[in-house]
Amino acid sequence: MSDLPIRVRSVLKRFPQFTLQGIDLDVPRGRVLGLIGPNGAGKSTLLRILMGLVRADSGDVAILGRPMPADERWIKARVGFVSEDMALYGGKTLRWHMDLVASVHEGWDERRAAELLLRLDLNPDQKARGMSRGQQVKALLVLALARRAEVLILDEPTAGLDPLVRHELMQSLAGSRDERQAIVFSSHHGEDVSALADDVVFLHAGRIIANAPVAEFIGGGRSLESAFLERVSGLSAGRAA
Amino acid sequence: MNTRVIGRLVAKDCSLMRVPIALYTAAAFSGLMLAARGGTACRGAGITLALNVLIGVSFHVMLVPVLGERERKTLAFVMSLPVTPGDAAVAKMLGSFVLFLIPASVAATALVFLSPVDVFSAMAASDRSVLSHLAGWAGYYGVVLGAWLAFFSVVLAAAIVSESVGWTIAVLSVLVFVFGNFVLQVAPTLGWVGRYVRDLARGGTALPVTLAVETAAVALVVAVMLRLQGRKTSFV
Numbered sequence A: 001m002s003d004l005p006i007r008v009r010s011v012l013k014r015f016p017q018f019t020l021q022g023i024d025l026d027v028p029r030g031r032v033l034g035l036i037g038p039n040g041a042g043k044s045t046l047l048r049i050l051m052g053l054v055r056a057d058s059g060d061v062a063i064l065g066r067p068m069p070a071d072e073r074w075i076k077a078r079v080g081f082v083s084e085d086m087a088l089y090g091g092k093t094l095r096w097h098m099d100l101v102a103s104v105h106e107g108w109d110e111r112r113a114a115e116l117l118l119r120l121d122l123n124p125d126q127k128a129r130g131m132s133r134g135q136q137v138k139a140l141l142v143l144a145l146a147r148r149a150e151v152l153i154l155d156e157p158t159a160g161l162d163p164l165v166r167h168e169l170m171q172s173l174a175g176s177r178d179e180r181q182a183i184v185f186s187s188h189h190g191e192d193v194s195a196l197a198d199d200v201v202f203l204h205a206g207r208i209i210a211n212a213p214v215a216e217f218i219g220g221g222r223s224l225e226s227a228f229l230e231r232v233s234g235l236s237a238g239r240a241a
Numbered sequence B: 001m002n003t004r005v006i007g008r009l010v011a012k013d014c015s016l017m018r019v020p021i022a023l024y025t026a027a028a029f030s031g032l033m034l035a036a037r038g039g040t041a042c043r044g045a046g047i048t049l050a051l052n053v054l055i056g057v058s059f060h061v062m063l064v065p066v067l068g069e070r071e072r073k074t075l076a077f078v079m080s081l082p083v084t085p086g087d088a089a090v091a092k093m094l095g096s097f098v099l100f101l102i103p104a105s106v107a108a109t110a111l112v113f114l115s116p117v118d119v120f121s122a123m124a125a126s127d128r129s130v131l132s133h134l135a136g137w138a139g140y141y142g143v144v145l146g147a148w149l150a151f152f153s154v155v156l157a158a159a160i161v162s163e164s165v166g167w168t169i170a171v172l173s174v175l176v177f178v179f180g181n182f183v184l185q186v187a188p189t190l191g192w193v194g195r196y197v198r199d200l201a202r203g204g205t206a207l208p209v210t211l212a213v214e215t216a217a218v219a220l221v222v223a224v225m226l227r228l229q230g231r232k233t234s235f236v
Helices: A043-051 A072-076 A094-104 A110-119 A133-145 A163-179 A190-196 A224-240 B003-016 B018-037 B040-071 B075-079 B085-114 B119-125 B130-162 B165-189 B191-202 B206-231
Strands: A006-014 A019-027 A031-036 A058-063 A066-068 A079-083 A151-155 A182-186 A199-204 A207-213
Touching (some): A006 A043, A019 A031, A031 A190, A031 A224, A043 A058, A043 A066, A043 A079, A043 A182, A066 A072, A072 A079, A079 A133, A094 A110, A094 A133, A110 A133, A133 A163, A151 A163, A163 A182, A163 A190, A182 A190, A190 A224, A199 A224, A207 A224, B003 B018, B003 B040, B003 B085, B018 B040, B018 B085, B040 B085, B040 B165, B075 B085, B085 B206, B130 B165, B130 B206
Parallel strands (some): A031 A182, A031 A199, A079 A151
Antiparallel strands (some): A006 A019, A006 A058, A058 A066
């Protein structure tokens, strides 16, 4: 078992309008990493590279000690992924989706799924089409958590959710952290990151501009958002000088 | 290849498409009944309906389970399961074939009435064995559905790899233009085409050769699709 469930070295990904570059990242076992950055900073791209949904142009990614994408199938069987850009099949019920996921994941735990349904107040017989965005995200989380994934990768799971659902969701994630080797998630909400994450990475214009324990950035009334803005303005001032 | 997961993904697409496929199959049966009833108007309506089913189901399968996955944001869900892009592409191709073949087999039966010969009367008058008739039908289905599948697989592969409606329509247009012109303008002028069609109708050597060529064409398309899929860098 690897001591670094997530290890990223010199990852580069070029798009016509944007480049993610020089990404080095380690997430040690038992840690939760939060990603903070504005829209277009590269958070989703980085998380998709970790999940094998986007291929990096260069660099190395290892999840649970195995290389991505070479061992993609093995890794995906052990990683839960939820993204704001992900949807369920509208005409099908949550139960249908649970059966599909259970049929391809050996680690699927029906009892755990039932607990999560109860806790997140979801009806498994409801069709995805009739669910609110918050219910869809909670349903996706049930599908990711009940398979007993060793690593969780969550791309803006709380985006567009009302405060109550956001709170429920963060509580579910906090409750599940002991079962995982690592959790990586991105969020626009600094308070979500400070509440759940041990470490935080600030991403700006496709680069990591800071990577440290959350405690180093907050305190004395300072929030993660203000710490991020300070870093960005520091960079701008440095460039101007 | 993860055959278990591929099987599950094929079953998923069949489950998602069960209502439209049932309707296409019902329409194909209606076309067959109409064509079998006799009379120019009924026969024409039945054959037209059967052709509509073949074209409609081909487009439906390309647009909804293949191109629709990305648009509806369900592709990220599928790709987060323990699959490689190659597994997902093969599952899409197989699923589309299964979905297509159910109504298309019925529609292809209706197209028999396009023949200038009354096939069913000829079968009744013939002293050949039941097995011989069955072999003839199997050959007919193999040639007709195999040709459609070979054609369909090229467009499907374009849809799976490009995930773009524009590229898919472009490939379809080129194929229709090339094959359409060949069948309507070039083929009638070639002597060997006439000999080939007559040999095919008799169940001669042209039949196994045609089936082998169709199978090889589909296999080649799948191999090229997997190669191109392996070069893609984004799967959401």
